[in-house]
Amino acid sequence: MAKRSASPPAAGKASREEAPPDHESPVECPATSQEAGSGMVGPCDEAYFEAYGQLDIHALMLRDHQRVSCYLAAIRLNKASIQNRLVLDVGAGSGILAMLAAKHGGAKHVYAVEAVPSMASLARRLVQRNGLETQVTVLEGRIEDVELPSQMDVIISEWMGFYLVHESMLESVLHARDRWLKPQGLLLPSSARILAAPVEAEELRAELEGYGDLHGLDLSFVGEERLASQMSEPQVETVEPRRLLGEPVLAFDLGDLHKLPAGSTREFKAKLTFTTWRPGRAAGIAFWFDVGFSGEGSSVTLKTDPGSPSTHWQQTVVYLGVFAAVDAGDILEAEVTMRQSESNPRQYDISIETQ
């Protein structure tokens, strides 16, 4: 008998030592009603921002090599558009992107906007430690409430959550784009899409079957409850490529983020058609994302698919509650809806209907 006790908000962890707990848990919205202000999301912001007050989450993101390196590559690729220009970092956290834009992009000035006081304070100390205080200003506040001295040439932001849209931070970036970005300004990243593929879960299946005869006892009820628990919310986990049952398909293409209208991320709906590669047992659909950083002549893509180097985003599996036998060349159809949760707009309700 060994249990852990009530846990603080914890980041999804992708490194070898620190895999995540296997649930993504709902934010407990504070009961107090909160003025929506000019913001897009409103309720639950308090709990949301509080979670990002945990330094360990930022440490995890800082050592996500793929994440930081792609942003750095994008900054270098777009140096011509950043040098001696004004840059806005939306949701700056530790200030890493703002500092990289200043140091490697040669930005004239970066405004790093961060809503969490403890993080804004950390970012200020890091900016100072690195002697960048003439180039980087940390502004504490929500992007929707902050006043900037002028329009910006560049917006850089790392707004992506699990399965891309979890956290609903993209709306804040779109708001910033409409309010603060010059008409021909640069947006980093500049495109985004969600991909999907059917997956097996043979380890889970073996576990569940194991409860059917445990030293001569039938505990299959525990397996049924475990499966129900897995299905109750999207599971953030590292999906080994061998679990894929078919070619990944483009699920939702958000396209050019310059053109994506604010307010358009409330619901995504698509009918997906998968072709299976091999016989197996389809247990769920895995989702992940790519974001693109356009540049002068070439581009950078931050990929989070099962075959790419791991990131702290891992992949997200929506379990179907069955282990459906499929053959090579089968066609699987699924209607997928991702809809901002009414009770907590920082989260999405995902529903899948299969045929």
Added chain:
Amino acid sequence: MAKRSASPPAAGKASREEAPPDHESPVECPATSQEAGSGMVGPCDEAYFEAYGQLDIHALMLRDHQRVSCYLAAIRLNKASIQNRLVLDVGAGSGILAMLAAKHGGAKHVYAVEAVPSMASLARRLVQRNGLETQVTVLEGRIEDVELPSQMDVIISEWMGFYLVHESMLESVLHARDRWLKPQGLLLPSSARILAAPVEAEELRAELEGYGDLHGLDLSFVGEERLASQMSEPQVETVEPRRLLGEPVLAFDLGDLHKLPAGSTREFKAKLTFTTWRPGRAAGIAFWFDVGFSGEGSSVTLKTDPGSPSTHWQQTVVYLGVFAAVDAGDILEAEVTMRQSESNPRQYDISIETQ
């Protein structure tokens, strides 16, 4: 940017797919004052029992092969003492030990006492599903409050927490022993001890050093905070044997549990002397435990050391906040105190002074 939201109490997870979050978090005691009743622990019981209402924690314990197999082996080894006798299972959870004692031990009757209503209800359903209802009675309540029809021949209980004593459940078993076990009754497990060894943490050290120069930026402050966070509470993690810097030593021997006086688990204090095997950097002291099940002529030991097959208890590392260079044959001395936390008696404050 990807974070998880407020998490429910989660079990430490040892399987390949489900490593634990890297913090052991303090129980949030409910603010309501609670009658101590006849119990040993009292405050925080509400949060403690609530955490065990999560089925996933029990599913994790059920698929901890080492855990279940050792108890089953102990039941078989002691069949002569169990068959046609009265058995008490303290903190029965899913009822697995009670059912094994009935099915494989041939117990006359097993009283399975479980404080968590949802688990007592699950245990009842599993007992029924397995046709054991004439042999096993599930009693809902704290062991300190429950009335049994007579004295018991055997007490079986899985009370061990991280680093053995976390959760303070042993006191409930000692209370049950004094109140309900016949003078010559059998106690399973019958002995317990805590072991310790100095360990390296080279991956952590590399991570912390990495913040010193991240793409030309000095973020060492993040590393300092990360180390402080690691030190702030015991870390439950899987310690690879290669991280051991010296021979494990016996830290605290609780000895024969028949003889351990109730109330004696409030504080453990010892001066430990380690001899290092090889050069390295001592980052902390790892703790784990053995429990012994005495039997007719032979015995069973459930071991949770780094070299033994993994269990959901893993090991617990107390970080020292430094990476101290040591040479082969060095003597390391440490004064270790584990003391029940005043604010939450389900937890222990661990302090280590090194020389």
